[in-house]
Amino acid sequence: MTTHKRKSRSSTANLYNQLTEQQWETIGLKDGPIAAQTDTAAIVEQLSSILECRLADVVMQRRTREKIKQPNTDGHLASALTPVCRNQIRQFVSCIGGLYRDVNYHKFEHAAHVTISANKLIDMLDERGSGSSKKGRVRSTTFGIANDAFAKFAVVFSALIHDVEHQGVPNRQLCIEGDALAILYNDKSVAEQHSIHVGFSTLQNPIFSSFMSTIVPHPEDKIEFRRLVIDIVLATDIASQERQELFHSKWKEAFPSRASNNPAMRRHSVGTPLPPFYEENNQLGMKSTLHVNCATIEFNNANENKTIAEEMLRVNVVLDLIINAADVAHTMQSWENFVIWNANLYRELHEAYRNGRGESDPGPEWFRNQIGFYDFYVLPLARRLRKCGVFGEKLGQQFVTNAKAIRRRWLEEGMATSREILKDGEAHYHRRMHQIRGGNSSIIADTDDDTQTERNKSFSHSGNRISASSIASEDHPQAACFPEKTTYIHSGSEDKKRIDGCSFIPREELCQTNCDITAIQATGASYPRAKTA
Structure with a gap:
């Protein structure tokens, strides 16, 4: 093995460890221990290191069928992934990055922030014994996710592709316009379904054959991987009332309140209808089914098999929580992160409105709407991260504490911050329009940012x-x-x-x-x- 290859593997593992070990609150900050990047090549290196090391975990787990507790090392990468596969991972990340549009919020930098945050969240899972079943097996406090390398890889892969080809307008606007994608996907999770299509179509390109075969060496692996990724990406459509109602129903079934802690008792209590996820047949020997998004799980009515099915529902809910938390990670990390991405979101919505692709001007209610978003989405999400128990009490409470602190500061400084965000958004819009009139058809996020200019060149x-x-x-x-x-x-x-x-x-x-x-x-x-x- 050449010295160059050894250094490359070592640097990949080191970068992955630095990204994974950084504090949750510092992810995405330019002055953090691992600075946020706007340079495309640097982003590709960061995200490639995450995919490489998570995929190496999958390969090693398949080989040993034992729990992986140690972080990746140089030797781990060298023995798990071939040089061809590692090179194709970088090519794949670079290609996906190029397919993200130069919009203000749903851009490659957002994909990077979500992927790095998702990687951190699955690293924060608190695995410990929690009682035992009747068979004497120790129950997993993370329902097996902490030791499931395949599911963890699916999470970071999904985070990478989850907004690829996003047009910078909400699904509702695409439906109003009669966009070709809205027609194709019947007005259901339009952007998310398209991103899934783009992600898998790209992965299936023959030039990524080694990467693809390493992820899914067998047909059953491919089925499971697609199921996981589809479920995870579709969960990010938080504007869909139908999906939100589905998630709330799953949450209540998977994690019943303390007032009614026994799922079996709650299901069979007087006046309580059977949950929509179960179809039961009480005849001896007949099977029941558990419906979770696109998957249907069959199980016998025996308590042991039913417990397994219920645990699979909890896994599905926790993966939804992880990707949703990563998708809005800036709302529960730090004030600095929140302001950065809040301004980016306003730029995107304001530009869409000025260009006739928005129903209303987002500016007048911007201050108030952020409070509503915290009260009706962010804080309930943070509390569920704590209540589900997979992060432990201390880390679980951290999400709630951070979200409350940012909301409290927004109440104090949000009016002034909003005025600055609105002023910046209007100026930014005029800069972009000036570029278009000047004949530059490849729009960058900020003409005053040299790193964005470099990114634009690399994607030209x-x-x-x-x-x-x-x-x-x-x-x-x-x-x-x-x-x-x-x-x-x-x-x-x-x-x-x-x-x-x-x-x-x-x-x-x-x-x-x-x-x-x-x-x-x-x-x-x-x-x-x-x-x-």
Whole structure:
């Protein structure tokens, strides 16, 4: 083994350890122990180290079928992942990063913050014995998640892809506009379903074959991985009333209140209907089913099997909590983080409104709406992180304490902070419009930020680059959609991406001529869509 390869593996493990061991409150801060990055190459290195080490855990666990308690080491990476696989992980992260659009909030930097936060959350899981079952087995306080390397990898993978190709407008706006994606996904979790499609389509590109086969070496692994990722990403659609009601029902069933701590008693009490997740048949030998999102779990009516099914429901709920907490991590980390991402969100919503893609001006109620968001979403989420018990009492309380502190400071300083955010948002909007009028079709997040300019250069549309996300589309499974000319537009209420012409290249030809990653590192402006009348 060359010295260079040994150093590369060592640096990857060291970076992963630094990202994982940093304090929850410091994640995403530019002056933190691991500075937040806006440089694309640096983000790719950070996220690649997380995916590499989490996937190495999966491989080692498969080999040993024993619990992994030690963090990754240089030797761990070297023995678990091939150089080809490790290189493809970096290429995959780079490609996904290029498919994130240059919007103000739902951009690659957001994906990085969510992925690093999700990685930290699964590292914070507090595994300890908690009583024993009738069979004498020690119960897991994390319901097995802390020792399930595959589920933990699915979490960080989902975090990476969860907002890819986001247009910078809410799902409701896409439905109002009759966007092609809204029609395709029947107005249901439009952006989330599209991100899942883009993520898996990219992963299935032949140039990522080693990475793909390492994740899912067997058909049953592929089924389980897709189920996990689909469930996790769809859980991030917090604006969907239907999904929120589903989650609340799952939460009540998985973690009943102390006033009614026995699930069996609560189910069979007078006047209490059977939970929607269970279909029971009391005849001896008949099976029952537990429905969790896209999965249906069958189990016998014997208490032991039913307990397993109920624990699977708890796992599903905890994974939902983890990705939702990571998605809004800035609201329960630090004041500095909150202000940064709050300003980014306002920029995005304000720009959409000014461009005719928003129902109302977000400015007048910005101060008050943040309080409402804390009261009706963030604080209940933080309390569930504590109540579910997987983080232990001390760490679980930390989420609640941080969220309350940020809300309290917003009450004190939020009016003044809001005025600054609104002023900055308007100035930022005019800078972007000036760029468009100047003929620059590749919009960056902030013209005053040199690092954003560098990112823009690294994602610049160069020639006819192909978007890996378009490979193996539903209508053309053996073809890739290749844009002849693409223009990215940020003004008006019309479609933001116009394709002047598309042709299809057979997959075989693509594999022969475009195997190099540079051929598919598409920008956010290069993902083709079908022409619309």
